[in-house]
Each structure stands twice: as C-alpha cells, then as structure tokens.
Amino acid sequence: MERQGLNVKVSNNDCKSENISRKRKLAEHRKSLPVASVENLLIQEVLRNDTLIIVGETGSGKTTQIPQFLFNAGFCRDGKAIGVTQPRRVAAVTVAKRVAEECGVEVGQKVGYSIRFEDVTSSSTRIKYMTDGLLLREALLDPYLSRYSVIIVDEAHERTVHTDVLLGFLKKVQKTRSRSLNDSFNTENVNTNGLVLKKGNNGKYVSSLRQHRGRKLPPLKLIIMSASLDARLFSEYFGGARAFRIPGRQYPVAISYTRKHVLDYSETTLITIFQIHLEESPGDILAFLTGQEEIESIENLAKETIQKLPESKRNLVVIPIYSALPSEQQLRVFAPTPPGVRKVILATNIAETSVTIPGIKYVIDPGFVKARTYDPNKGMESLIVFPTSKAQALQRSGRAGREGPGKCFRQYPEDMFYKLEDSTKPEIKRCNLSNVILQLTALGVDNVAEFDFLEAPPRQAIFKSLEQLILLGAIANDGKLSDPVGHQMARIPLDPIYSKALIVASQSNCLEEMLITVSMLSVESIFYHPREKQEEARAKMKCFSSPEGDHLTLINVYRSAVDFLNKKKLELNKDKLEKSLRKWCKENFINSRSLRHARDIHSQIRGHVERMGLPLNSCGDDMLQFCRCLAGSFFLNVATKQPDGTYRDFASGEVVQIHPSSVLFRKKPDCVIFNEFVQTNNKYIRNITKIDRLWLLELAPHYHALKS
Numbered sequence: 001m002e003r004q005g006l007n008v009k010v011s012n013n014d015c016k017s018e019n020i021s022r023k024r025k026l027a028e029h030r031k032s033l034p035v036a037s038v039e040n041l042l043i044q045e046v047l048r049n050d051t052l053i054i055v056g057e058t059g060s061g062k063t064t065q066i067p068q069f070l071f072n073a074g075f076c077r078d079g080k081a082i083g084v085t086q087p088r089r090v091a092a093v094t095v096a097k098r099v100a101e102e103c104g105v106e107v108g109q110k111v112g113y114s115i116r117f118e119d120v121t122s123s124s125t126r127i128k129y130m131t132d133g134l135l136l137r138e139a140l141l142d143p144y145l146s147r148y149s150v151i152i153v154d155e156a157h158e159r160t161v162h163t164d165v166l167l168g169f170l171k172k173v174q175k176t177r178s179r180s181l182n183d184s185f186n187t188e189n190v191n192t193n194g195l196v197l198k199k200g201n202n203g204k205y206v207s208s209l210r211q212h213r214g215r216k217l218p219p220l221k222l223i224i225m226s227a228s229l230d231a232r233l234f235s236e237y238f239g240g241a242r243a244f245r246i247p248g249r250q251y252p253v254a255i256s257y258t259r260k261h262v263l264d265y266s267e268t269t270l271i272t273i274f275q276i277h278l279e280e281s282p283g284d285i286l287a288f289l290t291g292q293e294e295i296e297s298i299e300n301l302a303k304e305t306i307q308k309l310p311e312s313k314r315n316l317v318v319i320p321i322y323s324a325l326p327s328e329q330q331l332r333v334f335a336p337t338p339p340g341v342r343k344v345i346l347a348t349n350i351a352e353t354s355v356t357i358p359g360i361k362y363v364i365d366p367g368f369v370k371a372r373t374y375d376p377n378k379g380m381e382s383l384i385v386f387p388t389s390k391a392q393a394l395q396r397s398g399r400a401g402r403e404g405p406g407k408c409f410r411q412y413p414e415d416m417f418y419k420l421e422d423s424t425k426p427e428i429k430r431c432n433l434s435n436v437i438l439q440l441t442a443l444g445v446d447n448v449a450e451f452d453f454l455e456a457p458p459r460q461a462i463f464k465s466l467e468q469l470i471l472l473g474a475i476a477n478d479g480k481l482s483d484p485v486g487h488q489m490a491r492i493p494l495d496p497i498y499s500k501a502l503i504v505a506s507q508s509n510c511l512e513e514m515l516i517t518v519s520m521l522s523v524e525s526i527f528y529h530p531r532e533k534q535e536e537a538r539a540k541m542k543c544f545s546s547p548e549g550d551h552l553t554l555i556n557v558y559r560s561a562v563d564f565l566n567k568k569k570l571e572l573n574k575d576k577l578e579k580s581l582r583k584w585c586k587e588n589f590i591n592s593r594s595l596r597h598a599r600d601i602h603s604q605i606r607g608h609v610e611r612m613g614l615p616l617n618s619c620g621d622d623m624l625q626f627c628r629c630l631a632g633s634f635f636l637n638v639a640t641k642q643p644d645g646t647y648r649d650f651a652s653g654e655v656v657q658i659h660p661s662s663v664l665f666r667k668k669p670d671c672v673i674f675n676e677f678v679q680t681n682n683k684y685i686r687n688i689t690k691i692d693r694l695w696l697l698e699l700a701p702h703y704h705a706l707k708s
C-alpha cells in the first residue's frame, strides 16, 4: 500500500534485505511445489522420449518450473530456445514475469514472452512463453522452428483451435526434423539433446552437430502438458507417446448449491461475495464470470457496495482479470493483500487452469462460460454464454482447495450439475475455420480436409470457410494462396476479413481510417453505460456518433482521444498523460481499458502494414469514400431491411435485428454491413454502417451480382 503524504525514507540496506528475503521466499516456494520432487525423473523422461505427455494438478508447478528444469539440464546449449505455448495471453505474460523473477533476470532477457501485439523477447531469450497462435505465426517465417530445441504445448486440455492446429503442425515438424537427421547421417546415430553422436570408422562415437540447410538443427522435443487431460487421446495421436503424471496435492472443498434456479447470476454472485466477506473466516475469493463487460459491471457494483459498508468492514479489494486487461494490471491478482484485507478476484475462465492465483479459499461459480459457436450451414459464428461442462465445474471448485480446505458456491441447484456435459467440445468443432485454413495453407498444407487433426472439424465447416477465403480472394482456385493478396493476408495477425479490409482500404485511399476501425473492432465494448447514468452516457455518446453508423463513430472516439493526448502531451509526463486520458474517458463514458488496448493493437498493426509497404493513406473528409470501402470489404456481411423493420442476413437468410447499442438502432437504414453476430434471446447484428446496395454490385460483383 502506498503511504501517501508520508515522507518515508527507505535505506539501501532495507531494500537489500527485503530483496534477499523475497528471493529466499521464492526459492522455498519453488522447492515446495510437487513438481520439484520429480525434476530428475522428468529430465530423464524427456531425454528418453521425443514426445512426452505431462499431466499434473493445476498449481503443481508445471508451467513455471519445467522450462527452468530443461534449461538447467542443458537444453538451450548452442543458443537454442525452449518455447512454451499457452492458449491465453494473460497466462503467457504473467508466467513469463514470474519465471523471470525466479531466475533473477529482467523479463525480455533470458526469459521473455511474445503474444499478438506485444513482443518482450531479445536475442538472449532462452525460455520463451507465447500464445499457441503466435507460434503458428512464427512458423510462417521459420517452418522448421529451427530456433527451438523443445516446444512445450501447455494447457492442451483447453483444446483451443490453435492448440489443435499446432499439435498437427508440430507432429509434422518433428518428423521432418528427425528425417533430416537420418538423411544426413544414415548411420547408427544416438541423439541426446540436440547432440548427434555418430559412429565413426573406428567404431567410436564422435559428437557432431546436425546441419540443416547450413544451420544446426537438433531434433525437436515435444512436451504436451495439461491439468486434466485425456492422456490416451494425445498419446495415441503421437504414436503411443509416454504419459508422465506429477503426483498432486488437493485439500477438500465443500460444495454448496442454490435451492432454486437463479435468474440473474450477476446479482447472486455479488450477494455471495458480500456474504462470504461478512460471515466467513479470512481467505480470498475467486468468482468466475463470462467476460470483460460483465466483470467491469460487477467490479463497479462491488466497489460501490464496499463504500456503503461500515468502516471496519471495508477491508475488501476487488481485482479484475481477463485477457484484454493491460499487462501491468494483470499482475495485481498475484500481489498479496496487506494483513486483514481480503481480496475478491473477478476472472473469466482463465483462472480455471491457466493462471494459478495463491490465497484462494472461496470460489463462486455461476456455471457459465462465454464460448464461440459456429453454424457451418449458415456460416454464422457468434460468442454465446453457455453452461460450463462438469470438468470445468470441477476445475473451478478445485481452485479453492490448493492451500487448505475451501468452499465453492455454485450458483445453480444440484440437479443442474448432473445435467451438465461431461467435457467441453473442442473449439475446432465449433468455430469458423477461415483463419486456420489460411494459416495452414500458408504453411504449405494444400489439402486442409486431409490434414492430420487430433479430431477433425466437420467437413461442412471446412468447405464453408474455404469458400469464404476464395470469395475474399485469399485462396486461388488451385487451393494455393493467391499472390499477392493471400500472402499479405496471411502475414497480418487479424481475422482474414479484417486483413482483407486493410488491403482493400490501402487501394481506396483510406487505410488510416480502416486501421483505426479494425483496431477498435478488435476490443470489447468501447462505450461504457453504467446503469444509473444511462441518460448522461447516451448524451455523451451523441457527441461522437456519426449518422453513417458505428464504424465512423468508433473512428470519432479514437481521433478525439488522440487529439486530447496531442494537446496535453506538451504539458504532462507519460504517467500523468495516461492518467488524464483515463479521466477524459470517464467523463465521456468510454472504457479506458478497451481504448488503451485498441491503441496498442493499432500501433502493432500499423507496424505490420508499414513493413508490408502498404501506403498509409487517408480519405480526409470524404466519408462516402470510406463507407464504400467498408461495403467493399465487408460484403460478406450484409443485411437488408424487411417490411416489418427486422433485417435479413444476405448470406444465410436468417432474420436478425440491429443491436440496441448501435447508433443506427432507431434509424433503420435499408441496407447495412455489419461485423458481428450476437446471440442472446434474439439474433442481433452489431457494429453496423449504412450502405447503398448498388455499391455491392459494383464493388463485389463476384458475390452480389450472382446472388441477387
């Protein structure tokens, strides 16, 4: 806690002894982890097996310790690195920072991380945490992943679409690398850890390093790690790979259910937080929510409620954690609270297994998770709030029993639990595959339908997504990437439809506007409408809103923020500048975290397009030009008004409505393009701009002239 107003002098000696005691604590903590007792065994297994599956309870030390064991065992000799993939950005960042601290180095040096839009590594990085999607992108430039001696695919049980694709790709790379080894020596080679011992003429083994196209290329060791995983599925996929179990440790957790069905779980979650705080013994609380918007709304309500408590009961701090949170704020969940203060963490399902937060004794589980769904017949993908699976419910309650006995409050009746699915369907079976297909094609996989997937996605979904890529001009009729558009699209780390929009925009003189648009579309809810200030928020939103629609409205917000920053830049230092921007956001009912994220994305994508040589042009005040460009880019997402005021999605024929958050909600233009489906009780379209239907015939005749 900051001691404001006090002139506290801390002597150098105090700092030193604080450092030493922190170091000692870290070292003790490391030794106490279950994985510490099996270090030697584990290293032997890795040496013996090219592919190893490691299963261990969440919190046993897999993610933070195993890469360090491998480093110490010499797996980074010859400058090679250990790559550790995570399905979630937050996990990659927080774990890298933790491991850097354990190693006593600055993050970005020996230990670093790389996620989309943020690369904190250097040439000296030897343990690199990254998202699984990022490693796939790296493979575009380095198809043999030649800088890695070991790749650890962590959290494999999450079965994100990137994990599944990565596993298939790694299997191929591993084979190629060991083939290159056999081809080049074709003799009795013993390989350990990248070193080849070749039997020489005299019968003695001589050490030599494998060469591949002039580079040293050791075999690729693969480690698949997970908390709860059907090891058999993975083992069979990797030709009977060995599974290694880390002995676990778990205390009992008392589970309670609600008596009746809960209508509004946000409300019961809030009530439960305060019941625990006021009635239960010390210990931190972890509540599982579905997304940023929900977390922020409960965060605000909880903070208001705390202010209403008697002074002696205000010892509760609320800390959010979700993917889009700026990375320096993510670490707050790990910071210990001062004595006598309880913390409540509001998390998405990242806290299920990816991120282990110490000190949790109480878990609140409303039983929902936000996940993607895809209807391949209609080609519609949306994010929907689903009930969790049994496996997820068990993982969540398990978080309460890591350091001692705990309690879990499920916000649903007991019979509901038994009706839950056993496990979650892998994402690859319920998402739009255009991104995956574009990447696999770029990696040289010509026939994606025949790719060796762990579990194949529905064929219908493959064909629908392939069709989309052909319509976007990314894939030519021969199934290969088109030149240059397909290659350019594969290089931009965005959804193919957004990458294409940037290319189209650069050709129609409005890349600057499109860059802002896709950055703003890549974050969750820019506008923030607190319940008790709806009117005021709406009035402020009007200052930004454009009669053309939401895309230009988002551009107005972004540009106003940049103008504000430019004006203040001369008088304020960096910290104060960000602080005053946060104040500006608050006054204008803009979500400052989302805006910050959008600015980060903007600067990263800008770097990409500049490196690709796309001219960063602007249409100035010619908004018609930009709206035409939106129509030419998002021609796959068109909806037209029907006599009853609803809309019909052009591609699927589905009846949809304009989302109430849109600036066009009341205006109801005849024809619109949109960027998102939202499915609640109704089907909504969101992020909408009014267009002239005739433009489509001119700008996307290959689709609209044929279909109309």
Ligand code: CDP
Pocket: 033, 056, 057, 058, 059, 060, 061, 062, 063, 064, 065, 094, 095, 097, 098, 334, 353, 354, 355, 356, 357, 358
């Ligand atoms: O991967 P696994 O779930 O097996 O465990 P881990 O992420 O390696 O975490 C091991 C221990 O380090 C846990 O006790 C975490 O609470 C702790 N940890 C931490 O205090 N701060 C972090 N940023 C990451 C881990």
Ligand code: MG
Pocket: 059, 062, 063, 064, 154, 353, 354
């Ligand atoms: Mg882990």
